[in-house]
Amino acid sequence: MYQIRLYVAGQSPKTIKTIEDLKRLFTDELDNLYSLEIINVLENPLAAKDDRVLATPTIVKLSPQPVRRIVGDFRDGDRVLESLGMVNQ
Amino acid sequence: MSKHILVIDDDPNVRKSFSLTFEDSAYHVETAKSGEQGVEKAKSTRFDLIFLDLKMPGMNGVEALRELRMMDRDVPIYIVTAFHKEFFDQLQSVSHDGIDFDLLQKPVSPEKLLSITVGILEGSVSIGGCYVSN
Numbered sequence: 379m380y381q382i383r384l385y386v387a388g389q390s391p392k393t394i395k396t397i398e399d400l401k402r403l404f405t406d407e408l409d410n411l412y413s414l415e416i417i418n419v420l421e422n423p424l425a426a427k428d429d430r431v432l433a434t435p436t437i438v439k440l441s442p443q444p445v446r447r448i449v450g451d452f453r454d455g456d457r458v459l460e461s462l463g464m465v466n467q
Numbered sequence: 468m469s470k471h472i473l474v475i476d477d478d479p480n481v482r483k484s485f486s487l488t489f490e491d492s493a494y495h496v497e498t499a500k501s502g503e504q505g506v507e508k509a510k511s512t513r514f515d516l517i518f519l520d521l522k523m524p525g526m527n528g529v530e531a532l533r534e535l536r537m538m539d540r541d542v543p544i545y546i547v548t549a550f551h552k553e554f555f556d557q558l559q560s561v562s563h564d565g566i567d568f569d570l571l572q573k574p575v576s577p578e579k580l581l582s583i584t585v586g587i588l589e590g591s592v593s594i595g596g597c598y599v600s601n
Contacts, residue, residue, distance in 0.1 A: 387570045388562025399475060420559050420569055423550040433583045434569045449594050450586020457590045
């Protein structure tokens, strides 16, 4: 079971699309075996500090370990999975 | 063709730091010392990424963000700020208006800034390595 956090800034249409795209990616590629927690940094900056988030959007894969964090443009799903170490696990 | 980055910040040390960070990179950096100047530069040049300070005299970051978004709906705009709730009130209001932006924590090291920028412009990148938590 993958435990994932996504840190975003606000709720713009682009952010909502990013969330929907990632949910679709994880559902398809992880056989739905994941939990995704969405954290709005504007409302919860302390959580971002605790997870050492430096920019939005950031994905933190908490488990299975090791913990990995990725930032940037998440439109390339294959690259997202590879950067998170979710390929061939 | 190298990608163009605009840095809008009233602090000359911050502008210099950004310029030095990208000096030997594939990116071309322009700087603006105020919100007004940044908006003017964005009228004449299509930037691939904008870093925007939140607290500035004159046109502040929120006002500049609204102006920049009216000109370009798609360019990534990163508000550079400390992650404190007291700084986020105005940004909450902008967010509720559906205006898109992202956040970059201040301060950030040159190495992390470069990594984050590559992630924004070239696709997601791992940052901070991987580690086993307790």
